[in-house]
Amino acid sequence: MTHPLLDLPPLTARRFAAIEDRVARLLDTRQDVLITQGEALLPLEGAIRAAAGP
Numbered sequence: 001m002t003h004p005l006l007d008l009p010p011l012t013a014r015r016f017a018a019i020e021d022r023v024a025r026l027l028d029t030r031q032d033v034l035i036t037q038g039e040a041l042l043p044l045e046g047a048i049r050a051a052a053g054p
Contacts, residue, residue, distance in 0.1 A: 011037065 011019075020033040027033070036043050 016035055016037075020035050023035070024030070024033045034043075
């Protein structure tokens with residue numbers, strides 16, 4: 001037996017786009033918003049690298 005919160009259906013591309021649109025409105029931006037699926041460390045490392053520079 002699994003728990004409903006541990007066995008979620010995969011997100012569709014349409015659902016990702018809807019989430020990105022909502023985040024863009026929340027941040028009041030017209031820039032692209034990128035939502036990545038998976039562990040949170042990869043986008044965090046990318047943000048740190050972009051902010052710190054080469």
